[in-house]
Amino acid sequence: MTTTQVRAACPLDCPDTCALLVTVEDGVATAVKGDPDHPTTAGVLCTKVARYTERTYHEERLLYPLKRVGKKGEGKFERISWEEALDTIAAKLKPIAERAPEAILPYSYCGTMGLIQGESMSSRFFNKIGASLLDRTICATAGFTGYKYTIGGSIGTDMEQFQNAKLLIIWGGNPIASNLHFWTRAQEAKRNGAKLIAIDPYRSLTAEKCHQHIALLPGTDAALALGLMHVLIKEDLLDHDYIAQYTLGFEQLKQRAAEWTPERTAETCGITVDEVVDLARLYGGMAKAGEPVAIRTNYGVQRVRGGGMAVRNIACLPALVGAWRHPAGGVQLSSSGSFPTNKPKLQRTDLLKKIPRTINMTTIGDDLLRPASPSFGPAVEAVIVYNSNPLAIAPDSDKVMRGFLREDLFTVVLEHFQTDTADYADIVLPATTQLEHIDAHTSYGHLYMMANNAAIAPMGEAKANTEIFRLLAAKMGFDDDCFKESDDELAAQAFNAQDVRAIGFDWDALKQKGWQKLNMPDAPFAQGGFPTPSGKCEFYSAQMEKDGLDPLPSYIPPYESAASNPELAARYPLAMISPPARNFLNSTFVNVKSLRSAEGEPHLDIHPDDSASRSIANGDMVRIFNDRGSFVAKARVTDKARAGLVVGLSVWWKKLASDGKNANEVTSQQLTDMGRAPTFYDTLVQVERLAS
Numbered sequence: 001m002t003t004t005q006v007r008a009a010c011p012l013d014c015p016d017t018c019a020l021l022v023t024v025e026d027g028v029a030t031a032v033k034g035d036p037d038h039p040t041t042a043g044v045l046c047t048k049v050a051r052y053t054e055r056t057y058h059e060e061r062l063l064y065p066l067k068r069v070g071k072k073g074e075g076k077f078e079r080i081s082w083e084e085a086l087d088t089i090a091a092k093l094k095p096i097a098e099r100a101p102e103a104i105l106p107y108s109y110c111g112t113m114g115l116i117q118g119e120s121m122s123s124r125f126f127n128k129i130g131a132s133l134l135d136r137t138i139c140a141t142a143g144f145t146g147y148k149y150t151i152g153g154s155i156g157t158d159m160e161q162f163q164n165a166k167l168l169i170i171w172g173g174n175p176i177a178s179n180l181h182f183w184t185r186a187q188e189a190k191r192n193g194a195k196l197i198a199i200d201p202y203r204s205l206t207a208e209k210c211h212q213h214i215a216l217l218p219g220t221d222a223a224l225a226l227g228l229m230h231v232l233i234k235e236d237l238l239d240h241d242y243i244a245q246y247t248l249g250f251e252q253l254k255q256r257a258a259e260w261t262p263e264r265t266a267e268t269c270g271i272t273v274d275e276v277v278d279l280a281r282l283y284g285g286m287a288k289a290g291e292p293v294a295i296r297t298n299y300g301v302q303r304v305r306g307g308g309m310a311v312r313n314i315a316c317l318p319a320l321v322g323a324w325r326h327p328a329g330g331v332q333l334s335s336s337g338s339f340p341t342n343k344p345k346l347q348r349t350d351l352l353k354k355i356p357r358t359i360n361m362t363t364i365g366d367d368l369l370r371p372a373s374p375s376f377g378p379a380v381e382a383v384i385v386y387n388s389n390p391l392a393i394a395p396d397s398d399k400v401m402r403g404f405l406r407e408d409l410f411t412v413v414l415e416h417f418q419t420d421t422a423d424y425a426d427i428v429l430p431a432t433t434q435l436e437h438i439d440a441h442t443s444y445g446h447l448y449m450m451a452n453n454a455a456i457a458p459m460g461e462a463k464a465n466t467e468i469f470r471l472l473a474a475k476m477g478f479d480d481d482c483f484k485e486s487d488d489e490l491a492a493q494a495f496n497a498q499d500v501r502a503i504g505f506d507w508d509a510l511k512q513k514g515w516q517k518l519n520m521p522d523a524p525f526a527q528g529g530f531p532t533p534s535g536k537c538e539f540y541s542a543q544m545e546k547d548g549l550d551p552l553p554s555y556i557p558p559y560e561s562a563a564s565n566p567e568l569a570a571r572y573p574l575a576m577i578s579p580p581a582r583n584f585l586n587s588t589f590v591n592v593k594s595l596r597s598a599e600g601e602p603h604l605d606i607h608p609d610d611s612a613s614r615s616i617a618n619g620d621m622v623r624i625f626n627d628r629g630s631f632v633a634k635a636r637v638t639d640k641a642r643a644g645l646v647v648g649l650s651v652w653w654k655k656l657a658s659d660g661k662n663a664n665e666v667t668s669q670q671l672t673d674m675g676r677a678p679t680f681y682d683t684l685v686q687v688e689r690l691a692s
Contacts, residue, residue, distance in 0.1 A: 015445025063460025111387030114439030123347035141675035146312035152531030154337030173298025219558035225313035227265025237284025239322025249540025306556025308674035340499035368403025629665035
């Protein structure tokens, strides 16, 4: 028996981007473990990735090209050859590309976070066609935009420093489920005497293990941040020297924050005055005493109407108290802006003859149903889906389904499994998993460039995304040299080795070691140097004013809440959020039986007061509904959900739910205040017990 160990990287949409060691015995991957030498992975994997071989060798893995033989949505296919599949796709796309190239739409996201299998060869292919551009907003663009206006880019506290903080505020995240290696450091900080505070409408697994949980109303995070500013300024819990040297617009901010008394803040957020005042005094007081105070804010904050502003407001706090002076102080939303990637080289935007229209992936339900018009352009005639599962993950799911049901819509899906979306495809192409291809990775939680080596040969007739788009390019008659580059040649261009942050980057060396840390200062903004137009943390943003936004931190109420929309709340009185389930990652792993068994079945957490008034008992099946649709789940009566809130952990494949639906039946296509992002947690519903 021949046994080898291959260096790899986790491809999943998670900030941890773990370094992996894959054990291969006679060509078969037998184990996936965390690299003990990688400083952030430290040999530990989540339960999902520890079972990655189970997913790769799953009995339902797609291994051959398929063509539809039943009605759309039935999921009936027959096996065909790659030649037939490619010829069919090219025959459909060529006339559309000649007549109306923008009628072709790519739909992809972070099924893999890899720079190579994600958006390199595929982008070249669609740029050459002149297809519609996809605005990839489904996760983080609201927060990224608000953070960029304030800080200048997605740069923040190094994850390797958090264990040295003395106060850790975990704002809008559940790292036990979605950021395990940060949580390990938070636990270390706690053992070292740090206080941990969770701010979240829901008492998550993480919130339960913090010293304090502040359960504010969904969509009111921006108001809480303003209330904290009010107390910090009024009680002079400020770093005046840091403010004077490294910030812009403090006097204007002072006037705005004066409006947000603790009483107004508490009423808006549905919390107590003491919670507002005590948190501000703790945060500002510890910072003033020279202690490192840190905020780890996550994507739950931003999935509401005012989500971008909420992140902006939170990002102002460290500069007010001088928290950036310490390596273990400041705030982290994402580290992705630290990486000097060469996306223009990888994606070859120079292939575009003109700038095509852009379609927002969040509004795919509406856009697939739009007829041609002067304002919209041609109707969408062909969709190529890869690294995503829109039938499960996009909002307003009934419209998404109706769009994909169109008989005149040609749909191609690249996949590992027959997902909800694959059921609506005309052609399904089998893609490789992370164990079967090469890739280069950044991270949005740490500061390491990562390499993924192929551990095993592709299963069956599966092909890497890059190879599929090379073959399609050839069938379309594209003979540009860029379509002939190998995955290794692409990966060698992934990072700019001339940038001081990536000095010494060499792809062959990275493949051998697996990871290389960026050259970044321990405390990135200890002496200012923010990548904003002014070089300072911008409390007042001229760019926001130019973009038609309030240039100062403000509060934008939700679209759907009792306070902002009482008429709607009279019919649908419960707020609903649908954060990630611990055993899934978005819609990945839902079909892995061991993980689905651990998760159980779709359930809805509901507060005892709300269940009692609806005669709902623990374990009852309930219907959750609003004007957009409905889905069914099993009730869990618990005070983990605050009164007036229900929580449906997600995202289930619809076909694996008892009613063939999931939480996105009731979510909205309305967009955030900035970043054109989704408002998944800005949803009002009613809940009723189903007759047994």
